[in-house]
Amino acid sequence: MRLSLEARAKPARIMVWASPLIAAVGSIIGVSILFAVLGRDPLAALNILFVAPLETIDGLAELGLKATPLLLCAIGIAVGCRAEVWNIGAEGQFTIGAICGGGVALAFGGNDSWWLLPVMLLAGIAGGMAWAAIPAFLKTRFNAHEILTTLMLTYVSIQLLGYLVHGPWKDPQGYSFPQTRQFEADALLPMLIEGTRLHIGVVFALASVPLGSILLGRTMLGFQIRTVGAAPAAARYAGFSRNRIVWVCLLLSGGMAGLAGICEVAGPDGQLTPVISPGYGFAAIIVAFLGRLNPIGILFSSALMALLYLGGEGLQVSMQLPIAVTGTIQGMLLFFLLAADVLINYRVRLKPSRAAAGATGHA
Amino acid sequence: MDARSLTPRLRLSGITKRYAATLANSDISLSIAPGEIHALLGENGAGKSTLVKIIYGVVRPDAGAIAWEGAPVEIADPNAARRLGVGMVFQHFSLFESLTVAENIALGLGASETIAELTVRIEEIARRYGLAVEPTRHVHHLSVGERQRVEIVRCLLQSPRLLIMDEPTSVLTPQEAEGLFDVLRRLSDEGCSVLYISHKLEEIKALCEHATVLRAGRVVGECDPRVSTEQQMAELMIGGALPTAHRAAPLREGRPCLEVARLTLMSDEPFGTHLRDISFTLRDGEILGIAGVAGNGQKELLAALSGERRAPTAEAVRIGGVAAGLLGPAARRRLHQSFIPEERLGRGAVAEFPLRENALLTVYQAGFVRGGLIRFASVARYARDIITRFNVKAAGIDAAGSSLSGGNMQKFIVGREIGTNPRVLLAAHPTWGVDIGAAIAIRQALMDLAAAGSGVLVVSEDLAELFEISDYIAVLSGGRLSAPKRTHETTVEEVGLLMGGKMEAGAGPAVADAA
Structure with missing residues (x-):
């Protein structure tokens, strides 16, 4: 007997949603083995990873805090992916959004102006959009692939942030630490729950779920986006401009990543530092695919990914495990997801081995 | 002929092949005598391709037996089929554009012969069967008919005893098809069997001496096409009475709804066909048929008419009198033009x-x-x-x-x-690969639309269809369009000559552009 993959007559709908669950279970098994190999009690470690963060109000608030940038970035990425526009540079657009909004905060903070926060948020969105406009231009004008350009621009943006906080924007009273001065109180996002760090940004993130669903499912623009992704020749035939869709998708996902960036620095951080994101923009790619490029699915997958970040921190503190464990689990999730996705189009069958097949063929 | 009474060249018994949910072949038995031209007849999806792939070793049957010259065989792969003496000319050719004919054939043979030796053999075969093939020409210069001849020569070099032809005439002009039939008849006289797959009944009547009809994976009948009528064979294929389409009486001459004036457009694809100086007028209530062999500019013309490619000037294309040459597909639809493209999914x-x-x-x-x-x-x-x-x-x-x-x-x-309710409808190969019932419904819909006053432009390779529904017929060849002629004032022969590239005097020779 041998295992063989056999093409399904049509894609299995149930597997589209079963596959993320298989991936989650596979990752839990994988990570348990990892804990055991590292000499930790797997059950205790899983408890710290998945249960402990959810037991307190503070933990839940932190979960929302971490899910906010993931959700914003992932929904933007997912809309692009539906048109086969692969923006994998959300991390860079996030960074530029933080720089632009943060710049407004540093320049105009402390005057108690009512317009400061809205302008900061708009500056963040505009920064993310502008950063994503570069790959959009390169793709529509020179056919340069956005996977390369968006990724490379991410490193440029991180260098730019490093230059600013080491140089012109460095806090003069900061003992030479590479960071800007603290934002004034009027440049910080209002908190939602007193005593926690959960800020108003989570409202934007949650609002993006129904808005994303409506865009993709009910608007003509969303229909065009899906058509360009599913059948480019059909889009051309229907008269939908691919270039326009490339621009829309990149500007939208760039703007959302930029909003996530400014919310992060005007929320929990309150200043610009060389490292403002623990890889939210990259993790959001996993979140988007885990959520099946569907805004409602992404709501759940972003919560799961936020939990991984939180639990990973818990493991660092109480079990002295390195932060790399979080990255490993993220990697496992993606790995198992891609493997399980094969089952959408194929099924596993046990087949008699070749020699046996020859014999039965004449029966 | 007593050859027919000898051991069959190929006998299939009880061949069955199941794919996931569908039974592609169910208990199929047929036998082909030496030198026989045997037709395999059936609609799309009837199981013809699967059966042929089984014979050629591409697909293995789930059950059933194959006997070659009376001895049971198992055909593991196409190499094994070729060793037995089975040759196959596929519907889609596998030739490298940038190589010469001889180089392409050498690749397929994989033998140790030098190109020079092979060239001599190719010329010999070509002469013997009257196949016009020049071994030193590059394939990208060749028309579809010439390419098919290359594929046939490739098969003949291996002296096959059974030649399988899959829908061979779908890419040929009527004259080229006649030439192909001569070759097949000569092969048959020399004792080579031919399995001829088609759904064109008039061809099968002209060529074949035995037909096996498939429907839904089963053999539903056998007949002698020389005796049976086309009507009988069609009804066997579809398993019911044949509906017919009716054209309402033609209207008086309408106003122009689609005008193309001196449209010249370079193809944006390598080995594409450039459009050269195309002019025609389509009027309300008319059906204009555009005949031609695939690859002579049909794709390019349709893209230029639909707006997927823009014309050089606005005036080159007018829809309902509005200069539309520079408009995209959405804007042209706003001028009440619709388009049925060639590719469905x-x-x-x-x-x-x-x-x-x-x-x-x-x-x-x-x-x-x-x-x-x-x-x-x-x-x-x-x-x-x-x-x-x-x-x-x-x-x-x-x-x-x-x-x-x-x-x-x-x-x-x-x-x-x-x-x-478009004023202009463009239809590209509207019934290609469609079963007979649907094809008749589609033709009827086009004729009804024209009867209601719209202009319809149909690009098709199916001459019988064009002659059935069109008021005017023009021929696209080498990117040039002949002057439209009233259907009842032209003949299949005349259209066939134009398809072969023989334009009226003054229009100059049509040469398919290479680079």
Whole structure:
């Protein structure tokens, strides 16, 4: 007997949603083995990873805090992916959004102006959009692939942030630490729950779920986006401009990543530092695919990914495990997801081995 | 001839092949005598291709036995088939454009012969069978008919005893097809059997001495095509009485609805065909048929008319009198032009979208979107209307495009394009690969639209179809269009000569451009 993959007559709908669950279970098994190999009690470690963060109000608030940038970035990425526009540079657009909004905060903070926060948020969105406009231009004008350009621009943006906080924007009273001065109180996002760090940004993130669903499912623009992704020749035939869709998708996902960036620095951080994101923009790619490029699915997958970040921190503190464990689990999730996705189009069958097949063929 | 009474060259018994949910071949038995030209007849999806792939060793049957010259054999792969003496000319050729004919053939043979030796052998074979093939020419210079001859020579070099031809005439002019039949008859006289796959009944009557008819994976009948009528064979194929299409009496001459003036357009693809100085006028209530062998500029002309490619000037294309040459597809649709494209899934419709969304694809400007939001209730009603009016067999408006058969998908697309009452309808190969029942329904729909006053332009390779429905026929060859002629004032022979590139005096020779 041998295992063989056999093409399904049509894609299995149930597997589209079963596959993320298989991936989650596979990752839990994988990570348990990892804990055991590292000499930790797997059950205790899983408890710290998945249960402990959810037991307190503070933990839940932190979960929302971490899910906010993931959700914003992932929904933007997912809309692009539906048109086969692969923006994998959300991390860079996030960074530029933080720089632009943060710049407004540093320049105009402390005057108690009512317009400061809205302008900061708009500056963040505009920064993310502008950063994503570069790959959009390169793709529509020179056919340069956005996977390369968006990724490379991410490193440029991180260098730019490093230059600013080491140089012109460095806090003069900061003992030479590479960071800007603290934002004034009027440049910080209002908190939602007193005593926690959960800020108003989570409202934007949650609002993006129904808005994303409506865009993709009910608007003509969303229909065009899906058509360009599913059948480019059909889009051309229907008269939908691919270039326009490339621009829309990149500007939208760039703007959302930029909003996530400014919310992060005007929320929990309150200043610009060389490292403002623990890889939210990259993790959001996993979140988007885990959520099946569907805004409602992404709501759940972003919560799961936020939990991984939180639990990973818990493991660092109480079990002295390195932060790399979080990255490993993220990697496992993606790995198992891609493997399980094969089952959408194929099924596993046990087949008699070749020699046996020859014999039965004449029966 | 007593050869017919000898051991059959090939005998299949009880061949069965099942794919996931469908039974492609069920208990098929047939036998081919030495030197016999045997037709395999059936609609798309009847199981012809699967059966042929089994004979050629591409697919292994689940059950059944194959006997070659009386001895049981198992054909493991195409190499084994070739060693037995089975040659096959596929519908789609596998030739490298940038190599010469001899180089291409050498690749396929994989023998240790030098190109020079091979060239001599190719010329010998070509002379013996009257196949015009020049071994030193590059393939990208060759017409489709010439390419097919290369494939045939490739097979003949291996002295086959059974030659399988899969829909060979779909790419040939009538004269080229006649030439092919001569070659096949000569092969038959020399004792080589031919398995000839087609759904063109007039050809089978002219060529074959025995026919096996398949329907839904089973043998539903055998006949002698020289004796049976086309009507009888068609009814065997579709398993019922043959419906017919009727053309309403032609109207008086209408006003121009689509005018093309001196359109010249360079192809944007390597090895594409440039359009040269194309002019014609389509009038309200008329059907203009454009005949021609594939690859002579049909794709390019349709893209230029639909707006997927822009013309050099606005005046080159006028729709309803409006200069439209520089407009894109959406803007041309606003001028009440519709288009049925050649490819169904992937262009005319999106495979993974439900019919409800596929209905929206091209009619979104007809009041189905308000304030950027899709009015799904109206779209659903439109989709349901199409399904009812064109008798589309589908599980409902939520069925994915990919779940429909080719013919039903095409009926849906035709319904969608006609449903907005266009003034101009462009139809590319509207019944290609569609079963007979659907083809008749589609032709009827085109004729009804013209009778209601719209202009219809049909590009097709099926001459019988064009002669049945068109008021005028023009021929596209080497990117040039002949002057449209009234259908009843021209003949299949005349159109065939034009398809072969013989334009009227003054138009100059049509040369398919290479680079």
